[in-house]
Every structure is written in C-alpha cells, then in structure tokens.
Amino acid sequence: GAVVSQHPSWVICKSGTSVKIECRSLDFQATTMFWYRQFPKQSLMLMATSNEGSKATYEQGVEKDKFLINHASLTLSTLTVTSAHPEDSSFYICSARDPSGMTDTQYFGPGTRLTVL
Amino acid sequence: AQKVTQAQTEISVVEKEDVTLDCVYETRDTTYYLFWYKQPPSGELVFLIRRNSFDEQNEISGRYSWNFQKSTSSFNFTITASQVVDSAVYFCALSEGTGRRALTFGSGTRLQVQP
Numbered sequence: 001g002a003v004v005s006q007h008p009s010w011v012i013c014k015s016g017t018s019v020k021i022e023c024r025s026l027d028f029q030a031t032t033m034f035w036y037r038q039f040p041k042q043s044l045m046l047m048a049t050s051n052e053g054s055k056a057t058y059e060q061g062v063e064k065d066k067f068l069i070n071h072a073s074l075t076l077s078t079l080t081v082t083s084a085h086p087e088d089s090s091f092y093i094c095s096a097r098d099p100s101g102m103t104d105t106q107y108f109g110p111g112t113r114l115t116v117l
Numbered sequence: 118a119q120k121v122t123q124a125q126t127e128i129s130v131v132e133k134e135d136v137t138l139d140c141v142y143e144t145r146d147t148t149y150y151l152f153w154y155k156q157p158p159s160g161e162l163v164f165l166i167r168r169n170s171f172d173e174q175n176e177i178s179g180r181y182s183w184n185f186q187k188s189t190s191s192f193n194f195t196i197t198a199s200q201v202v203d204s205a206v207y208f209c210a211l212s213e214g215t216g217r218r219a220l221t222f223g224s225g226t227r228l229q230v231q232p
Contacts, residue, residue: 034219038160043208044222091160097217104216108154110161 002028004096006109013084014117021079021112023094029074030096034106035067038091050077084116119144121211123223130199131231137195138226140209146170151185151192152210152220162208168192199230 003026013019023033031052036044048069049057056069066088068080077096081088093111097104120143130136142151153165166176168185176183180197196203206227210220 032217036219043224044220046219046221049219093160093162095220099217105167106212106216106220108162108164110159113160 002098002107004107004109006112010113012115015085018082023077023109025075025096028098032097033077034095035079036093086116089116119211119213119221121209121221121223123226125226127227129229133198135197136199138207140192142190142211146213150212153194154208156206201230201232204230
C-alpha cells in the first residue's frame with residue numbers, strides 16, 4: 001500500500017522555540033493532507049486540512065498563527081508549531097489523500113511525538 | 118454533524134476469549150465510510166478495515182470480523198480467540214462523503230489481553 005512518512009518521529013524542544021514537522025507521500029500525489037493531534041490517552045482530533053497550493057483550513061479552536069501549515073507540493077505538507085509551550089506537547093499525525101484510485105483513500109503517517117520542556 | 122461513539126473505554130479479557138468492540142455513529146449523509154484502526158503503544162495507526170455505507174455485508178478476515186448494521190448505525194468489531202498481541206487501543210472512525218473528507222474518530226477502546 002501507499003506510504004506516508006513523517007519527520008521527525010519524535011522531537012524535544014525548549015519552550016518558546018518553533019518546531020517543523022514534515023509529512024510526505026512517498027509514492028503518490030496527495031492533493032489533500034490532514035493534520036491531527038492526539039493528547040495522551042485521548043482520541044485523534046482534526047486540526048486542519050491542507051490543500052496543495054492554497055491556504056489550510058483550520059478547525060474551530062485551532063490557532064492558525066500558532067500552527068502554520070504549508071502544502072507547497074503534491075507530496076509534502078509541513079506543520080510548524082511556533083513558540084511552542086508545554087501544552088503543545090502531543091502526538092501529531094498526518095494523513096494524505098490519494099485520489100488516483102476508484103475511490104479516494106487516505107493513508108496515515110507514523111506520527112511525530114512532540115515534547116516541549 | 119458526524120459523531121462516533123465508542124462506549125467501552127477499556128476491556129480486559131483473557132487470552133483465547135472472544136471480544137467485541139462496539140461502535141455507534143451518527144451522520145446525515147447517505148454516503149460515508151466507516152473504519153477501524155488499531156493503535157499499538159508505538160502510536161502508529163494500523164488500518165484494519167474500510168466499509169462504505171452501501172455495503173452492509175459482514176466481513177471476516179482471519180480472527181477479525183465486522184458487523185455493519187445501518188438500522189442501528191453500528192459497526193462492531195469482533196476478535197475471535199484473542200491473543201496478547203491484540204492488546205492495543207482500537208479506534209472506529211467515520212468519513213462523510215466519498216472519502217475526500219477527514220476522519221472523525223471515536224474515543225477509542227483500550228483492549229488488554231491477559232495471558
């Protein structure tokens with residue numbers, strides 16, 4: 001099946017710094033990518049929808065100036081957590097939509113665990 | 118708006134027991150997809166099944182089986198003869214439309230299989 005990668009797989013940073021997370025579709029072109037956040041022992045919550053070449057659409061309650069999303073190519077979307085704080089510590093998971101088949105299929109990346117000290 | 122409910126927060130069984138994980142969903146769309154994912158401690162989501170709203174056939178894959186009932190808006194998942202390796206958090210999810218939209222996840226059910 002299709003593969004979606006995320007980099008880094010884990011990151012520890014100091015409060016106030018910015019962290020960039022990459023999501024890549026390795027063998028298909030993803031016109032749409034989704035970013036989810038998962039706090040410990042909780043479910044996955046959609047943060048934003050990223051469409052190639054256009055601005056991301058953020059879910060209610062997600063600060064677009066804090067979570068910058070760039071979908072500059074059909075295989076890469078990045079999420080930048082700006083001025084990270086301990087409450088941003090979470091597991092961030094992306095998914096990429098492959099529209100090439102008879103039905104759209106979404107593939108999830110392995111996730112990035114962010115710890116802000 | 119769409120919603121997925123997994124009422125069982127945690128289930129503990131002994132190896133070789135059968136276990137059923139419940140999932141109830143809400144949607145106004147007539148076209149939608151339902152999913153089950155497994156999340157082991159590593160965190161990576163493991164895809165188990167996708168079912169569209171027009172296909173109510175039950176499915177069996179090895180020790181796994183799924184029961185989809187539109188009449189009760191349920192999509193339950195049964196593991197037969199559970200094994201310790203089945204221990205994980207299981208998520209049921211819904212995507213409205215033709216697969217282009219994001220998934221809405223249930224709160225998950227943590228399954229512990231004791232040896």
